[in-house]
Amino acid sequence: xxxxxxxxxxxxxxxxxxxxxxxxxxxxxxxxxxxxxxxxxxxxxxxxxxxxxxxxxxxxxxxxxxxxxxxxxxxxxxxxxxxxxxxxxxxxxxxxxxxxxxxxxxxxxxxxxxxxxxxxxxxxxxxxxxxxxxxxxxxxxxxxxxxxxxxxxxxxxxxxxxxxxxxxxxxxxxxxxxxxxxxxxxxxxxxxxxxxxxxxxxxxxxxxxxxxxxxxxxxxxxxxxxxxxxxxxxxxxxxxxxxxxxxxxxxxxxxxxxxxxxxxxxxxxxxxxxxxxxxxxxxxxxxxxxxxxxxxxxxxxxxxxxxxxxxxxxxxxxxxxxxxxxxxxxxx
Numbered sequence: 001x002x003x004x005x006x007x008x009x010x011x012x013x014x015x016x017x018x019x020x021x022x023x024x025x026x027x028x029x030x031x032x033x034x035x036x037x038x039x040x041x042x043x044x045x046x047x048x049x050x051x052x053x054x055x056x057x058x059x060x061x062x063x064x065x066x067x068x069x070x071x072x073x074x075x076x077x078x079x080x081x082x083x084x085x086x087x088x089x090x091x092x093x094x095x096x097x098x099x100x101x102x103x104x105x106x107x108x109x110x111x112x113x114x115x116x117x118x119x120x121x122x123x124x125x126x127x128x129x130x131x132x133x134x135x136x137x138x139x140x141x142x143x144x145x146x147x148x149x150x151x152x153x154x155x156x157x158x159x160x161x162x163x164x165x166x167x168x169x170x171x172x173x174x175x176x177x178x179x180x181x182x183x184x185x186x187x188x189x190x191x192x193x194x195x196x197x198x199x200x201x202x203x204x205x206x207x208x209x210x211x212x213x214x215x216x217x218x219x220x221x222x223x224x225x226x227x228x229x230x231x232x233x234x235x236x237x238x239x240x241x242x243x244x245x246x247x248x249x250x251x252x253x254x255x256x257x258x259x260x261x262x263x264x265x266x267x268x269x270x271x272x273x274x275x276x277x278x279x280x281x282x283x284x285x286x287x288x289x290x291x292x293x294x295x296x297x298x299x300x301x302x303x304x305x306x307x308x309x310x311x312x313x314x315x316x317x318x319x320x321x322x323x324x325x326x327x328x329x330x331x332x
Contacts, residue, residue, distance in 0.1 A: 115151075185227040
């Protein structure tokens with residue numbers, strides 16, 4: 001899970017720190033389970049607590065308007081499940097759209113050109129500012145969409161705008177041009193009180209965001225991402241009402257039906273939304289805890305990633321370096 005931690009840190013203190021304290025020091029445990037490799041997963045129905053195979057899971061999801069697949073960024077099990085669900089759901093509902101947290105709205109023209117065969121993959125990766133783990137994690141999904149003529153939505157708010165809101169607060173939006181303002185949600189800070197409580201408690205538990213002003217600015221940056229993704233999904237659904245949308249995001253954005261999910265529900269209460277959430281295999285007979293059942297309609301159990309650092313000082317030094325790098329990027 002540490003790979004997710006350090007992805008978030010590059011965003012400086014927003015959803016950035018959210019992942020830093022969520023299991024960054026976890027070390028894989030050997031357990032009596034069918035999960036043997038980091039590609040393995042087990043799907044659990046949260047309501048019945050029954051284990052499902054892929055076909056059974058797809059049968060439960062086939063009538064959903066929007067399916068959120070939460071992930072631990074860079075986890076092989078998360079990305080294999082996403083790819084297999086995409087293919088299996090396409091077999092039942094070929095009117096499908098792939099929506100991604102991993103691309104910012106301003107890169108949509110680049111994505112479209114790639115899907116239309118107007119540029120090669122190297123150029124696409126560079127111009128779209130694809131994440132470093134793109135080829136190992138998201139390439140199979142984008143290529144599936146490309147090969148089947150499916151739309152891919154760059155759902156997220158531009159990272160530079162998010163970072164500067166986290167640094168300067170909502171007043172930063174007054175500095176944006178009309179073109180830049182169109183790249184984020186019309187209601188960028190629409191709030192859900194339960195989500196605000198969850199976010200701030202999590203940040204304060206980590207003992208990094210103790211300044212109340214900075215904590216609020218970090219939350220506004222988090223909302224900017226959540227609400228922009230929700231609006232992107234909402235617009236895609238309006239333009240293609242018969243299509244099923246599969247949206248990928250870090251699990252914090254969709255766990256407990258909060259974040260992006262709650263905002264999308266606010267935009268259209270009639271949408272049938274399903275949430276799939278990852279859970280690191282617990283050292284228990286079930287492999288998960290009762291609290292985990294609240295995370296989504298379906299859970300998928302995966303093994304923890306190896307610890308990137310065993311030395312606490314090395315881990316903190318790496319985090320501090322990433323924070324400083326982000327701080328040095330200017331805001332206009």
